[in-house]
Amino acid sequence: TGSTRPQRLLRAVQKKATQGDPQSVIATIDDFCRHSEWAMNVGDEKGLILDSIVSEVNPSTALELGTYCGYSTVRIARLLPPGGRCITLEFNPAYAAVARQVIAWAGIQDKVQLVEGPSGDLIPQMKELFGVQTFDFVFLDHWKDRYLPDAKLLEECGLLREGTVLLADNVICPGTPEYLQYVRNSPRYESRYFKSHLEYTKVEDGLEKSVFLG
Ligand SMILES: Cc1cc(-c2n[nH]c(CCNC(=O)c3cc(-c4ccc(F)cc4)cc(O)c3O)n2)ccn1
Ligand SMILES: [Mg+2]
Numbered sequence: 001t002g003s004t005r006p007q008r009l010l011r012a013v014q015k016k017a018t019q020g021d022p023q024s025v026i027a028t029i030d031d032f033c034r035h036s037e038w039a040m041n042v043g044d045e046k047g048l049i050l051d052s053i054v055s056e057v058n059p060s061t062a063l064e065l066g067t068y069c070g071y072s073t074v075r076i077a078r079l080l081p082p083g084g085r086c087i088t089l090e091f092n093p094a095y096a097a098v099a100r101q102v103i104a105w106a107g108i109q110d111k112v113q114l115v116e117g118p119s120g121d122l123i124p125q126m127k128e129l130f131g132v133q134t135f136d137f138v139f140l141d142h143w144k145d146r147y148l149p150d151a152k153l154l155e156e157c158g159l160l161r162e163g164t165v166l167l168a169d170n171v172i173c174p175g176t177p178e179y180l181q182y183v184r185n186s187p188r189y190e191s192r193y194f195k196s197h198l199e200y201t202k203v204e205d206g207l208e209k210s211v212f213l214g
Pocket of ligand 2: 040041042141169170
């Protein structure tokens with residue numbers, strides 16, 4: 001019973017990153033994924049686009065769908081204003097266990113609430129579980145066939161407000177065609193594509209930024 005890739009990624013963080021320094025955790029993971037083992041973090045190139053949009057929105061309440069090892073959770077949480085918080089949903093308990101330790105190593109655990117379970121079950125519970133009114137920012141990075149149903153679920157649960165920004169990873173690779181078609185054709189969204197590459201590769205991918213118009 002050897003280690004898993006997320007466990008090896010965590011070991012690299014605990015060995016090489018400075019505790020309490022989110023930037024060094026980010027850099028260590030990027031180095032591990034580029035030079036040791038590829039992993040499905042949003043990565044450094046798309047990560048800079050994520051950073052710029054999070055900084056522009058300056059969210060008090062952010063939602064992340066798909067924690068994986070916590071790389072993008074750290075990217076988002078390190079940029080939150082004082083009192084800001086990021087709720088992140090992870091389906092896979094093994095991923096969640098690694099993510100909790102990566103987030104703790106970065107020292108930003110007080111800004112993050114990691115919840116385990118399928119997004120479709122958890123989204124309707126956001127208000128009662130976490131006292132959330134609406135989200136200012138949503139990062140979609142989970143199962144690609146859940147982007148569209150979960151965007152609709154967020155609307156139906158009244159968790160989006162006029163101006164909420166949805167940012168979706170992987171809209172080209174692996175691809176989210178139904179989601180793209182919806183946000184690009186719905187009168188309720190203003191959508192824009194940020195061309196980039198699949199993390200740590202030369203393959204095209206990109207982020208879709210969609211502003212909910214209410
Ligand atoms: C709450 C909840 C959470 C989840 C959930 N949690 N964690 C995930 C992971 C999802 N992410 C991916 O699958 C993904 C895949 C690739 C990829 C893989 C192989 C290739 F060859 C090329 C590209 C690249 C990426 O950037 C990705 O993000 N889902 C699911 C359900 N409910
Ligand atoms: Mg992704």
